[in-house]
Amino acid sequence: MPPSLPRPALDDLRARIARIGPVGQRATGVLPFGVPDIDRRFPEGGLPLSGLHEVAGGGPGTLHAAAAALFVAGVMARSAGHVIWCLTRPDLFAPALAQAGLDADRVIYVEAEREAALLTCFEDSLRHGGLGGVVAEVAKLSMVASRRLQLAAEASGTPGFALRRWRRHADATDFGHPTAALTRWRISALPSTPLEGAGIGRARWLVELIRQRNGGSADFIVEACDATGRLGLSSNMAGRPAVATPWDKQASA
Amino acid sequence: MSLAHASAIFGQLTHYEFDPAEDAAALERLAQWALRRYSPIVMPDPPAGLVIDITGASHLYGGETDLVTDLRQRLLNSRIAAHVCVADTWGAAHAVARFSGQGVFCIPSGGTPEALGSLPTEALRLDPDLADGLRRVGLETIGDLMTTPRGPLELRFGPEPGRRLDQALGRRPDLITPIQAPERIEVDRHFSDPILTSDILLQEVERLSRSLCEALERRSLGALEIDLLTNAVGGEWNALRVGFSSPTRHPERFMRLLKDRLQKTDRGFGIERLHLSASRSAPLIAQQRETLTSSPQVLDIGPLLDVLEARTGKQRLYRIQAVESDCPERSVERVSPLEPPNRARWDPRWPRPARLLEPPDPIETIALLPDQPPVQFTWKGVRRRVLRADGPERIHGEWIRGQDEWMSVRDYFSVEDETGERYWLFREGDGVSLETGSHRWFLHGIFG
Numbered sequence: 001m002p003p004s005l006p007r008p009a010l011d012d013l014r015a016r017i018a019r020i021g022p023v024g025q026r027a028t029g030v031l032p033f034g035v036p037d038i039d040r041r042f043p044e045g046g047l048p049l050s051g052l053h054e055v056a057g058g059g060p061g062t063l064h065a066a067a068a069a070l071f072v073a074g075v076m077a078r079s080a081g082h083v084i085w086c087l088t089r090p091d092l093f094a095p096a097l098a099q100a101g102l103d104a105d106r107v108i109y110v111e112a113e114r115e116a117a118l119l120t121c122f123e124d125s126l127r128h129g130g131l132g133g134v135v136a137e138v139a140k141l142s143m144v145a146s147r148r149l150q151l152a153a154e155a156s157g158t159p160g161f162a163l164r165r166w167r168r169h170a171d172a173t174d175f176g177h178p179t180a181a182l183t184r185w186r187i188s189a190l191p192s193t194p195l196e197g198a199g200i201g202r203a204r205w206l207v208e209l210i211r212q213r214n215g216g217s218a219d220f221i222v223e224a225c226d227a228t229g230r231l232g233l234s235s236n237m238a239g240r241p242a243v244a245t246p247w248d249k250q251a252s253a
Numbered sequence: 254m255s256l257a258h259a260s261a262i263f264g265q266l267t268h269y270e271f272d273p274a275e276d277a278a279a280l281e282r283l284a285q286w287a288l289r290r291y292s293p294i295v296m297p298d299p300p301a302g303l304v305i306d307i308t309g310a311s312h313l314y315g316g317e318t319d320l321v322t323d324l325r326q327r328l329l330n331s332r333i334a335a336h337v338c339v340a341d342t343w344g345a346a347h348a349v350a351r352f353s354g355q356g357v358f359c360i361p362s363g364g365t366p367e368a369l370g371s372l373p374t375e376a377l378r379l380d381p382d383l384a385d386g387l388r389r390v391g392l393e394t395i396g397d398l399m400t401t402p403r404g405p406l407e408l409r410f411g412p413e414p415g416r417r418l419d420q421a422l423g424r425r426p427d428l429i430t431p432i433q434a435p436e437r438i439e440v441d442r443h444f445s446d447p448i449l450t451s452d453i454l455l456q457e458v459e460r461l462s463r464s465l466c467e468a469l470e471r472r473s474l475g476a477l478e479i480d481l482l483t484n485a486v487g488g489e490w491n492a493l494r495v496g497f498s499s500p501t502r503h504p505e506r507f508m509r510l511l512k513d514r515l516q517k518t519d520r521g522f523g524i525e526r527l528h529l530s531a532s533r534s535a536p537l538i539a540q541q542r543e544t545l546t547s548s549p550q551v552l553d554i555g556p557l558l559d560v561l562e563a564r565t566g567k568q569r570l571y572r573i574q575a576v577e578s579d580c581p582e583r584s585v586e587r588v589s590p591l592e593p594p595n596r597a598r599w600d601p602r603w604p605r606p607a608r609l610l611e612p613p614d615p616i617e618t619i620a621l622l623p624d625q626p627p628v629q630f631t632w633k634g635v636r637r638r639v640l641r642a643d644g645p646e647r648i649h650g651e652w653i654r655g656q657d658e659w660m661s662v663r664d665y666f667s668v669e670d671e672t673g674e675r676y677w678l679f680r681e682g683d684g685v686s687l688e689t690g691s692h693r694w695f696l697h698g699i700f701g
Contacts, residue, residue: 059672059674060672060674061674061701064608064699066606066607066608066699066700066701067607067701068701069607069608069701070607070701071701082554084557084561091608091609091610091611092607092608092609093581093585093605093606093607093608093609093698094573094585094599095575095581095584095585095599095605096605096606096607096700096701097607098598098599098601099599099601099604099605100701104572104573104574104575104598104599105572105574105594107572107573108554108558108570108571108572108590109570109571109572109573110561110565110569110570111565111569111570111571112564112565112569113565117564117565120564121561121564121565124557124560124561124564125557125561128554128556128557128560130553130554131554131557187701188673189672189673189674189675189701190673191640191641191669191671191672191673192641192669192673192675198641198642199641199642199643200641200642200643200667200668200669200675201641203673203675203700203701204673224701227601
């Protein structure tokens with residue numbers, strides 16, 4: 001359904017749902033990607049700030065979630081304030097985050113021994129507020145845990161990113177389970193932009209917006225974050241048909 | 254042996270007059286030092302022992318093992334040779350520290366009977382005559398004592414061996430009377446009715462926190478570390494120690510850290526006395542608390558860091574900053590989150606992977622020497638065909654660091670396989686001379 005068509009019934013319904021939505025929620029706005037083709041897919045014109053977002057890697061990247069981490073770093077690069085990054089395995093390499101635009105002085109790492117401690121740290125940081133964002137590398141995310149995180153993020157207006165990362169491929173099926181997150185993303189590596197001569201071109205990702213509350217799903221082929229964290233829309237994305245219509249995907253997500 | 258005899262055998266013998274009073278004073282000074290540094294419950298155990306209850310304080314030093322290693326090293330630095338033992342009970346620690354002959358020993362929780370089994374009965378803080386008597390009836394070790402029926406033993410030797418054994422095994426309370434630091438800022442409250450419920454306990458602790466903050470404010474100080482001692486009916490002391498990332502005198506900040514742990518404290522038959530003190534403090538000039546125009550953007554993250562630090566420990570909360578080094582694993586350094594930012598930055602021109610494997614994973618490759626990237630490589634049993642590659646980026650060993658890095662070379666390649674996953678590989682050595690490295694290949698990182 002093209003977004004330009006007038007839909008008075010739907011708009012009215014949305015407004016009514018918004019009125020009965022979470023009490024005490026602060027309108028803290030959105031964080032646009034700065035790429036019109038992506039921002040167009042969000043009802044508010046960008047990634048909602050006060051909420052939990054789930055990001056996972058796809059394909060072979062499911063286990064190390066390297067592209068997913070850089071995607072989140074790129075989003076955080078455009079926010080202001082400190083970023084708390086909670087992890088259980090300290091294999092993140094800070095220079096790469098800096099190359100994705102996230103300044104090293106803004107990131108505070110919290111290493112937790114166990115998953116449960118990680119989730120408490122995640123929630124504490126979200127609840128505190130006054131941060132640019134909170135990222136946590138989690139394996140299991142139950143409905144209850146995600147609901148708590150979502151409420152904490154709503155109350156403080158801080159965006160939270162659950163960077164899903166598993167130790168075994170078999171555990172990755174957890175990603176299909178419903179959570180209270182506002183959006184759910186999957187980032188997979190694609191062969192890089194071909195160059196004239198030998199060598200590797202700019203990395204490309206398949207960015208799938210699998211699910212979003214109040215909106216449809218979509219997928220994009222983008223060029224990875226540049227030094228300011230901005231994604232580039234790949235040239236051969238233009239004129240590409242949508243893989244699935246938004247409504248089908250939303251029903252299955 | 255007389256002094257004259259000893260001097261005759263060893264010419265350079267130095268001797269000092271035995272001075273019990275000075276020894277006791279020195280031990281007391283050592284206890285005060287341990288009190289400031291390690292735990293709020295410290296007791297000198299004359300003639301030459303210290304009892305430190307590290308329950309609830311060891312997490313600040315990264316665990317029990319790290320704490321005792323640090324303790325022993327610091328004592329050695331001030332030329333005091335010490336035996337240190339961590340155990341479930343005072344009795345067990347006393348026995349193992351004095352009789353096992355090991356420098357540092359941590360008895361795992363519940364492992365006390367095995368640890369004590371082979372030690373002589375004197376280790377149980379028994380009178381030498383009594384131990385001698387036990388030995389005469391064939392009870393040489395604590396293990397023998399454990400297996401002997403209690404009745405006949407008590408008839409012959411009285412209640413003492415049984416009592417000491419029970420104390421060592423944790424079946425009977427063993428009271429430690431903590432010393433008090435003279436210059437501490439502290440508040441103290443006795444209750445005629447013991448506190449039983451956690452709500453009232455929290456209320457009282459909050460009230461104490463407020464008075465401690467007032468006391469700190471009068472001296473323009475802020476607490477960096479506070480100790481809460483609870484004394485249950487029956488005389489047992491429990492201690493909680495919490496630390497702060499920056500000096501503070503906000504009762505809310507105290508409570509935020511104490512609250513969770515107070516709820517888990519064993520209240521026994523009720524708490525009779527509470528004692529709150531600032532064990533470490535730093536100057537803190539009066540600050541304006543909050544202005545009407547304060548916005549959430551400028552919220553102080555200090556309180557959040559306290560909470561996270563209390564949950565994970567000091568070493569696990571850090572910022573990463575750049576260090577001048579070509580070697581990738583040395584180009585990052587962990588610093589405290591509140592450290593002022595330095596100007597160093599990583600070179601933005603060389604792509605660096607999002608995940609760094611530490612240590613690098615050995616891989617099997619097919620590659621042409623000296624400077625071609627691999628055509629394919631096998632990692633974790635999966636073979637990957639290399640379609641595109643960049644490199645080599647040559648990184649030389651840092652000769653300033655030592656002899657073995659003088660010649661060493663690593664050649665780094667970025668490669669991309671058919672699915673688009675990109676990896677950071679390196680070869681040890683320059684591909685020509687084996688002096689520069691073994692020519693084996695490693696996977697060092699994964700790009701996003």
